C-alpha cells in the first residue's frame with residue numbers, strides 16, 4: 001500500500017524490515033478518565049490500517065501501552081500527574097482508577113469493532129525495563145541526573161527530530177499548559193526519563209531505582225514497550241497528531257540513542273476531531289463518550305462509519321447533525337444489504353476478484369477509507385447475483401468492520417418479528433420484543449372481535465399476572481412490563 005509518512009512528509013510505498021511482517025506500535029490511552037470520541041477516532045483509523053495490512057496478507061504484530069503512571073497534565077514534564085488527578089476526583093486509589101478506565105476503554109473499543117492489539121502492556125508492569133534503558137542512556141552519555149531527576153540530553157543528538165509538517169497548534173500542545181521553567185535542564189528540549197520523590201512528593205506509585213525512589217517519565221514507556229515486544233526495528237508507529245510533539249519526537253530521540261541505529265521507518269498520525277468551537281478535549285465542555293452516543297440512541301458503529309467516511313489526515317468536524325447524516329446513511333446501507341436475500345447461483349469469482357482489486361487500490365492509497373465505503377455501494381450496484389454481493393461485502397468488511405452482514409441479518413429478523421405480530425385487518429402489537437407475549441395480545445384482540453369477552457378478560461388477567469400491562473390504541477395494542 002501507499003501511506004503518508006509523517007517522518008518524511010511524503011506518501012511512500014509501505015515497506016517492512018522483515019518481508020511480510022509488520023511490527024506496529026500504537027500509543028495507548030492514559031487511563032485516568034473515559035476516552036472521548038475524538039481519542040477513539042485515532043483508534044478506529046489505526047484499527048482500519050491494521051486490518052488493511054492483514055487483508056493485504058501481512059503478518060502484523062501490534063503492540064500498545066496503557067499509561068497508568070507518569071503522564072503529567074502537560075505533555076511536557078510539568079503539572080499534576082493525570083492518574084493522581086483521576087484518583088483524587090473519584091476518591092479511589094490510582095490502581096483502581098487504572099483498572100476501571102482500562103476496562104472502560106476496551107468496552108468502548110469492542111462497541112466500535114476495534115480489535116484488541118496482540119500485546120497490551122500497562123506501564124506499571126515493566127518498570128525494570130525502563131530502569132534498564134535509562135541506565136543504558138546514562139552509560140552512553142545521553143542522559144544525566146540533576147536535582148533528583150534523570151534527563152535526556154538532547155544536545156548529544158546529531159539532530160533532534162521534530163515532525164515539522166504539523167501546524168503551530170499541534171506543536172504547541174506540549175508547552176501550552178502550565179509552562180514551568182525547569183532549572184535542572186541543560187537544554188530547553190531536554191526531558192525527564194525518571195522522576196524522583198524530591199519533585200513530586202504526593203506521587204502514589206513509586207519504585208526504587210539507582211537514582212532514588214520515583215517513577216518513569218511518560219515518553220520512555222513507549223520506547224521501552226516497543227523495543228521489548230516489537231524488537232529493535234519498528235515498521236510503523238501510530239498515534240494521534242497531538243502525540244507527535246513532544247511525545248513521538250522524544251521517543252525517537254531516546255530509542256535511537258539507546259539502539260545506536262534508526263528505529264522506526266514510518267509514522268502514522270491521525271488528525272483531530274473538532275467541534276465547531278475547536279479541538280475536542282476532556283477539559284472543554286464537549287466531553288463526548290461512546291456511552292453518551294448510545295444514550296442518545298446512536299449505534300456506536302454509526303460513529304465508526306462517520307469516521308471512515310473522512311480521511312485520517314484531515315480534521316473532522318463533529319456535530320450532531322453530521323452524525324445524524326452518517327447514521328442515516330449507515331442504516332440505509334444496512335437496509336439495502338438486508339434486501340440481498342437471493343440464494344440462486346454461486347459466487348462469480350471473476351467479478352469478485354475485480355471488485356477486490358479496486359478496493360485494494362482505493363483503500364491502499366493512503367488508507368482512503370471513504371473510497372472503501374464507496375466500493376460498498378459499487379458492489380450493491382454491480383450486475384452480479386446476491387450471493388456474490390454478500391460474499392464481496394463480507395470480504396471488504398474484514399477491513400471496514402461495520403458488521404454489515406450481521407446488522408443486515410438482525411434487521412431482517414426484526415422485520416420478520418414485526419410481520420408476525422401484525423394480525424388480521426392490520427391490527428398491530430407494539431411491545432418489548434417478546435413474540436410469545438405478542439401472540440397472546442393478538443389472541444385477546446381476536447377474542448374481543450369474536451365478542452368472546454370472557455376469553456379476552458382471561459388473557460388480560462394472565463398477562464397481568466405476568467406483570468404485563470396492555471393499552472388499547474387505535475388499530476392495535478401496546479404492551480409493556482411493569
Ligand SMILES: [Zn+2]
Nearest residue numbers: 027028222247
Ligand atoms: Zn507513546
